[in-house]
Amino acid sequence: MCAYLNATGRVDGCITNDGDVFLYGAQTVYRNFAMNAKDPFLDCYTMSSIKEKLGCDRESLIGLAILLGCDYLPKGVPGVGKEQALKLIEILQGQNLLQRFEQWKEQLQYHNNPPFVVKRLIHCSECHHPGSSKEHEHSGCKFC
Known part of the structure; x- marks a missing residue:
């Protein structure tokens, strides 16, 4: 109020x-x-x-709240962090965010796709390619 x-x-x-x-x-x-x-x-x-x-208006803040979590959606979208959310909001600037989110939701339901979780790959601290440095010491890096 x-x-x-x-x-x-x-x-x-x-x-x-x-x-x-x-x-x-x-x-x-x-x-x-x-x-x-x-x-x-x-x-x-x-x-x-x-x-x-x-660069966020009210609609952008509502989009961020949906992606990152708020009082009514505490967990937000799994696997989405603040940098990713801000990038997405920036890319969709000028579009109706809530309508776009609804379209994506409907597409997922229509295609009956199972939910997926985005996991960050472990990267070697030496060469920065995917895989741990221990794996690279033991078997070498297939990218180097």
Whole structure:
């Protein structure tokens, strides 16, 4: 409700430590609010500064929340980290993210593909090719 009031200009901002408030339309968020007589402080975040620094609008933040996790989807998408999520959001800039996610979901259901997990390959610390350095010491690297 506070996010809606802020989005419609009825209040100046929202005081909360929950970042999901931006997903609901808040434009200004005050966090870490402390009324200490000696040292009062708070942190202020604005949607315009998020847009300027990260290039993310509200829809992009909703997409990131789906990919990385939020209050309603705590685990996010398995195997997707913040760099991958930001890259995907950047690539899909200008497209309707939620519609695109829905299309991908429907395609997976239509084709009845089993879910898959993306695992990072181990790479040798010496040559940086796939495989561990122990494997390379024992059998050599097939790429070198």
